[in-house]
Amino acid sequence: MQKQYAVIGLGRFGSSIASTLFEAGNEVLGIDINEERVEQFKDCVTHAVIADSTEEEALKAVGIRDFDTVIVAIGNDIQASILTVLVLKELGIRQVIAKALSKRHGQVLYKVGADWVVFPERDMGERIAHHLMSPNVLDFIELAKDYSIEEVKVPSSMTGKSLKELDLRAKFNLSVIAINSRGNIHISPPPDQMIEEDDVLVVIGRNEDLQRFANLQ
Numbered sequence: 001m002q003k004q005y006a007v008i009g010l011g012r013f014g015s016s017i018a019s020t021l022f023e024a025g026n027e028v029l030g031i032d033i034n035e036e037r038v039e040q041f042k043d044c045v046t047h048a049v050i051a052d053s054t055e056e057e058a059l060k061a062v063g064i065r066d067f068d069t070v071i072v073a074i075g076n077d078i079q080a081s082i083l084t085v086l087v088l089k090e091l092g093i094r095q096v097i098a099k100a101l102s103k104r105h106g107q108v109l110y111k112v113g114a115d116w117v118v119f120p121e122r123d124m125g126e127r128i129a130h131h132l133m134s135p136n137v138l139d140f141i142e143l144a145k146d147y148s149i150e151e152v153k154v155p156s157s158m159t160g161k162s163l164k165e166l167d168l169r170a171k172f173n174l175s176v177i178a179i180n181s182r183g184n185i186h187i188s189p190p191p192d193q194m195i196e197e198d199d200v201l202v203v204i205g206r207n208e209d210l211q212r213f214a215n216l217q
C-alpha cells in the first residue's frame with residue numbers, strides 16, 4: 001500500500017531515505033531550505049519544495065499536516081533540527097523521526113517530542129566494527145542489551161551435518177530460527193535439516209554465545 005512521507009533536509013542521509021521510499025512506490029515530499037538541493041533531487045521524489053522547516057507557517061503552507069510520518073534529516077545545524085522537531089510535534093504530526101549527531105543532540109530531540117531518534121554514523125560505525133570482529137556475521141538485530149538475532153555464515157566445519165548432529169542448543173545455547181540455503185528459506189528448520197556449504201543460519205541467543213559460535217572456523 002502506498003504511504004505518504006515527508007523528508008526534511010535533502011543532504012546525503014535525507015536524500016537516501018527519500019529516494020528509497022520513492023523508488024519503493026511511496027509518495028514522498030522532499031523539503032530543503034537550499035534551492036540547489038531541491039533542484040538536484042526533484043526527480044527522486046514525488047514533490048520537492050523549498051522551505052525553512054523551523055518556520056511553522058512555511059511548513060503549514062507546504063501541507064505538512066497531511067503527513068503522518070515526517071523524517072527530519074537535518075544534521076549539522078543542530079538548532080534547526082531541534083526547532084523543526086518541536087514545530088512538527090506542535091502541529092500534531094503523529095510520527096517524527098529525527099537524525100542526531102551526538103548523544104546530547106539525541107536527548108534533546110526526544111525531549112522536544114521526537115518519536116524515534118536515529119544515529120546513523122554511530123550505528124553504522126558499530127555495525128562495521130562488529131563485522132570486522134566477526135566476519136561470519138552478515139547482519140544482526142539487537143533484541144535487548146545481551147540478546148540478539150544474527151545471520152551467520154556457517155563455518156566450513158559444520159557443512160554436511162544435520163541440525164541435530166550440530167546440536168547448537170546444547171553446545172551454544174542458541175536456537176536456529178531459519179536457514180537461508182542459496183535463496184531458499186527454511187523457517188523453523190526440522191532437526192534432520194542438513195547444513196550445506198554457503199548456508200546462512202538465522203540464530204537467536206545471548207551475545208556471548210552468538211560470538212563464540214560466529215567465530216568458529
Ligand code: ADP
Pocket residue numbers: 008009010011012013014031032033034037051052053054073074075076077080
Ligand atoms: P548530511 O550529513 O546527511 O549530508 P547535512 O546536515 O549536510 O546532512 O544536510 C542537511 C540538509 O538539511 C541540507 O541540504 C540543508 O540545506 C538542509 N537544511 C538545513 N537547515 C534547514 C532548514 N531550516 N529547513 C530545511 N532544510 C534545512
